[in-house]
Amino acid sequence: MKLLEFEAKEIFNRYGIPIPEGVVINSPDELSGQLNKFSDEVVVKSQVDVGGRGKAGGIIITTKADAVEAARHLFSLPIKGLIPKAILVEEKLPIEHEYYVSITIDRTTRQPMILFAETGGVDIEETARTRPEALRRAGFSPLLPDVPGYLMRRILGTAPKTLGPVINNLYKAFSASDALLAEINPLVTTPKGVFAADAKLIIDDNALIRQGITANRDLTPREREAEENGFSYVELDGSIGVIGNGAGLTMSTLDLIAHYDGKAANFLDVGGGAGRERVMKAVRLVAGMPDVKVIVVNLLGGITRCDEVAKGIIDAGIDQHVITRLAGTNEDEGKALLAENGYQMLETMEAVVKQAVKEAAA
Amino acid sequence: MIYGDHNTGIIVQGATGNQGAFHINLMNQYARETGGRGVVAGVTPGKGGRDVHGVPVYDSVREAMAEHDATTSVLFVPGFAAGDSIMEAADAGLELVVAITEGIPVHDTMRALAFARMEGCTVIGPNCPGILSPGELKLGIMPPHLATPGEVGIISRSGTLTYEVINELTRAGIGQSTVVGIGGDPVIGQTFTEVLERFESDPQTKAVVLIGEVGGNLEEEGANSTDLPLVTYIAGISAPPEKRMGHAGAIIEGGEGDAVSKIARLRRLGIPVAEKPSDIPALVRELV
Structure with a gap:
């Protein structure tokens, strides 16, 4: 079952991955009382479970003053046919650089596999197609509690070492949540540190009960x-x-x-x-x-x-x-x-x- | 006879559950018909001392192995406990575990397979119907009356679809050497490649039928790894992307593993791909 962005972020944060300051609202009016959390610009994000959300207009960067109006707009905007039940409003991060990282299960080696790219963001699929070598892959034994250091160095290359602990925590979240996919795209560096600007988590349907999830809501x-x-x-x-x-x-x-x-x-x-x-x-x-x-x-x-x-x-x-x-x-x-x-x-x-x-x- | 013969001693893990008890009886019926040793012991933690259809039950695999000569386990333990049971079997020194269980969390499978590999234990499945060497050995739940001994091996990710193919081959007068159901989960023990290696050193097997499904690229990998004559069939050509058709493994991810491109890749390797199960016997005849 796919989790929504804010649900995935909550889980990632529990495993020590920094996420932007934010609030989840179920109607536009809920936002006005919570805006004092933010200093200046905010990102208003439709919580629908489809790809290409940004390109479809589901993410609006705006000032605090216009945030409620932006939320009102997103609550009535269908993204690939889906109307959001919730909206995530976050502080706008002063981004220095965007990276891509995900962890998935490789069927051939029967191991967890980390994918990392030094250029993340919306064009990652295009990058994977045109420059597959830009996507570094590394698998390791599922019996290890942490990503081994030598492997982390190989994955990161010349990228900042501060990403290492975040990627290791992503592995811990992946493992403990019975995930089929844990993805941060983009993983961003800012003057305040490293943040998961977006989050994706797919839970193994065979493990939903163990994860405390009673209803698979992906179903009709x-x-x-x-x-x-x-x-x-x-x-x-x-x-x-x-x-x-x-x-x-x-x-x-x-x-x-x-x-x-x-x-x-x-x-x-x-x-x-x-x-x-x-x-x-x-x-x-x-x-x-x-x-x-x-x-x-x-x-x-x-x-x-x-x-x-x-x-x-x-x-x-x-x-x-x-x-x-x-x-x-x-x-x-x-x-x-x-x-x-x-x-x-x-x-x-x-x-x-x-x-x-x-x-x-x- | 690539994973055992009529001398193979079998332990059933999860012996006292409905499935386990039911299939102990069927496996031993087949063993009596074919002169095999069949299931010699059962294991269910906390139920030691009972018996199931005349088979003694023990609390642990180690206890069962202390009393009985067995090399192989067939596993019916429920999903959440099955990963642990695979590791118990490997730790006790069994050579082969055939994991029938459906619905094991994939992280459990991944860890259990890594552990079993370290212990030198081979795992078939999970989520599979097991192994049948007609006239010789039945490990699992395949209905043996459809099969007949012969020279064609079968490797399949499916259960009943495998029975369909066995049925088609038998009706066409083509016997089978060993039928191996490798399982429908995304992460499985023996893949096409590893089973094909065993078939290569099996003098009885002259050709192999690979029955695949949408998802992953294990079929192509296997087909590319062997010199044995092959016929393939891939189910799921009409499956819509991102929809899971029953098997956790049968989901098309990111444009990889869909049936059309899988079939195209197999054909590029020069391997005949049957359009429907009933075309398989004729394609096999052209090879042997």
Whole structure:
């Protein structure tokens, strides 16, 4: 789950990373009473979870006198379709230089990896593309409590040594927060010291409970319902509903639909042990999407009981047609049950997908 | 037979949970059918002294190993405790851990893998269906009745999609040497490259099917590392970027790892890429 900038900054600050003086407001009026914190110019920043916020007008540098007006403007300005629920107002830093630093997990070496560039800021992606050598990378063992000194020297090169402790603290925050990504861009030097001018933190969804986060708010209501039932679920924009067991098989079913020029409405992996109740809930969830015309159920596994799956589909009692490919035990009973209730069971996933594409197009 | 044979003694960690108990029974059914030793002991901290389907349960891996001859663990321990259990197995001296568990925090996996490597312990998974050498050995949860012994190896990041491919190959009369599910998480123990190394020194295996997914570049790395004849299939060509399709590993990050460019890179290496699972048998036939 992605955290918002102010949430990430709070966590970074807890690990000793200096952040600019600032306040978080939920309406423009909340700001006026808190402006005495600031001396002169302020930065007003929309708290939306999308990239390219600055270029889309979501960050305004202004005087204290005009700050409330700027906040009012940002509360009504959608950034890539998103209206902010909160705005962060910060002192404007006297920036001397901008750096880039992030820590992520390298799949190949199975280690944390630090990325650092001596020129940070909004153009970092462009830098990564045109001058990849400007982005220094260094991986190290996840069993080490700190970034080793030799590695820090290699990362920093001629950049100021004062960045070192901040980068080490970023690693501590990354590690303790179960982060998939911890990023400061820009990391800035000022006459007052080093500051994280922006902050990005993505928490591993498998560790949300341990991190004390109870609701993954990146989800739509239907996605949340799916999560509560233990389904992996993603909404797409076609008319063929898809239910499978196992991420790979379900993805492959989606690909096959695309291969035959159909459009899938969703991805739903029911997970292991697809019993009657779970199948019923999955079928109802998918049938509840307004555009779904037909539903494909593709379940394969040694321990899947086809008669139970069939009963779950029938229990769901939905309007749309359901076409199934079930492989497991009691296949014949399942097939008979489905046929009695007007549903179809076919031999292969290809047959099921072709039939569904045909029905969706009709 | 690249990770063990019918003589392999198995310990199940997380033996008394639903999953663990259920699959101890299935693994031992298969061991009886194939003349293997199967699961010789179970481990659940605090549940020592019980038995699960006739298999004795111990409090720790060390206690189990003191009483039984075992080299391999199959792990069903829940997510938050699984990283610790991998380290316990490595510390006790097991050679191989097959981590079936789904939902392990990735930092735990990363630390457990680094620790296991120091102890010289090989890890498969996590979030994987395990290993099946048809007629010889089953480590994990793959349904063995779909498989038939033969000369084609399979390495896959998926579970049920692997069964689909086994099924397609068996129906086409093509048997399998060993099927390895390496797991769907972003950080896993054995990758395509390392499993391919084992297949290279396996006289039974004449060709290998790689089943990949969107995300990362482990498939290309593996394909580039071997001289074995390969057929690949990549799931997720229709996956939208930044959406996680079930597997934590199957997310396209920053334009890297999407299926289209992954397939293009594999084709540039001269490796046949099946457009759909049912095309795999024909492509394998061209190789062997």
